[in-house]
Amino acid sequence: MPGGRLTHQDRRRIATGLADGLGYAEIARRLDRPTSTISREVTRNGGPDRYRADHAHLATERRARRATLARPPSGEPTDDADVQEFIERFAGLMIQAGLPRTAARVLVCLVATDAGALTAAELVQRLRVSPASISKAIAYLEPLELVQRERGRRGRERYLIDDDAWLRTWLSSARTHAMWADAARQGAELFGADSPAGARLTQMARFFADLSDDMTEYPDLAALNDAVTVFAALVHAKRPLTVEHLATALDWPADRVTKALDDAERHSGLADPVVLHRTESGAYTITAGPDRLSPAQRKALDAVESDTETSHA
Numbered sequence: 102m103p104g105g106r107l108t109h110q111d112r113r114r115i116a117t118g119l120a121d122g123l124g125y126a127e128i129a130r131r132l133d134r135p136t137s138t139i140s141r142e143v144t145r146n147g148g149p150d151r152y153r154a155d156h157a158h159l160a161t162e163r164r165a166r167r168a169t170l171a172r173p174p175s176g177e178p179t180d181d182a183d184v185q186e187f188i189e190r191f192a193g194l195m196i197q198a199g200l201p202r203t204a205a206r207v208l209v210c211l212v213a214t215d216a217g218a219l220t221a222a223e224l225v226q227r228l229r230v231s232p233a234s235i236s237k238a239i240a241y242l243e244p245l246e247l248v249q250r251e252r253g254r255r256g257r258e259r260y261l262i263d264d265d266a267w268l269r270t271w272l273s274s275a276r277t278h279a280m281w282a283d284a285a286r287q288g289a290e291l292f293g294a295d296s297p298a299g300a301r302l303t304q305m306a307r308f309f310a311d312l313s314d315d316m317t318e319y320p321d322l323a324a325l326n327d328a329v330t331v332f333a334a335l336v337h338a339k340r341p342l343t344v345e346h347l348a349t350a351l352d353w354p355a356d357r358v359t360k361a362l363d364d365a366e367r368h369s370g371l372a373d374p375v376v377l378h379r380t381e382s383g384a385y386t387i388t389a390g391p392d393r394l395s396p397a398q399r400k401a402l403d404a405v406e407s408d409t410e411t412s413h414a
Contacts, residue, residue, distance in 0.1 A: 106161070107134075107142060112154040115139060119149050141183075188213055203230055204238040208247060211262045218251065218261035246273050268325060275313045282310035327361035332375070332387065341384035 107115075111132055118128035125143070129136040143149055146157035188209045195205035206228050211219060219227070224235045239260060242248040246269040248260050285306035292299040334347055344362070348355045362385060365377045374393040378386050394402070
């Protein structure tokens with residue numbers, strides 16, 4: 102498929118295709134482009150109902166000019182304009198939610214980095230802020246257990262976000278809510294439950310206690326990893342497997358597999374949009390969540406699978 106950015110003529114053909122009711126895949130085929138290129142182009146410029154070729158082309162040129170002005174000096178690392186735009190847009194959402202600006206940008210930059218870790222100097226170059234700003238952002242993110250430090254080559258410290266960061270943050274938040282609930286209960290006792298302040302504190306304590314309990318219903322970190330590993334094994338196998346099959350393949354004791362399957366069944370949100378399903382024979386497999394596809398969509402997908410098998414026969 103050809104590389105390079107979309108031309109003005111490409112965008113006009115996209116607009117024509119949308120007006121004719123064509124899907125992204127068909128428009129991409131006609132332009133000999135990846136479908137993701139077309140979907141990203143349309144989404145970024147108003148969506149299928151509001152896409153205008155001239156407007157999209159001018160907007161892209163403006164983004165390119167901004168990226169040129171913001172690009173680091175020659176010889177220094179630089180980000181693709183699309184990636185930089187994503188970082189700023191995603192960080193903007195975090196800032197609206199209350200995260201400090203530089204901390205939000207550091208967090209998204211680390212998530213969106215292929216290497217998985219960056220030094221303070223690399224973050225300074227990518228985000229074009231001072232070393233002190235990076236240090237302050239890391240100091241904010243570390244207590245939240247979102248960022249970890251590691252020693253890289255030549256003894257330089259690197260900052261990274263590992264795969265368990267989000268769960269640790271979730272559990273840390275649950276602990277915070279539990280502490281707030283406990284403090285509110287103490288306040289209610291101090292002021293008296295019959296007083297207006299005591300009544301408000303009692304309500305607050307009940308709310309945050311319930312919220313903490315709901316959040317900590319999930320298994321601990323090790324159990325969660327086991328449940329997700331079982332999901333991955335079943336996805337890879339593409340067929341039902343018994344506890345014995347899984348124990349042999351994963352080299353785990355059977356009781357560990359059984360516990361992981363139990364956790365996966367109890368906490369169906371772990372692998373949404375798929376769910377664990379037990380067959381009549383007692384084996385386990387992965388199926389689409391019942392609320393993710395309508396009956397009509399399931400029927401259409403079954404027809405596609407049937408047509409595919411027929412064409413391969």
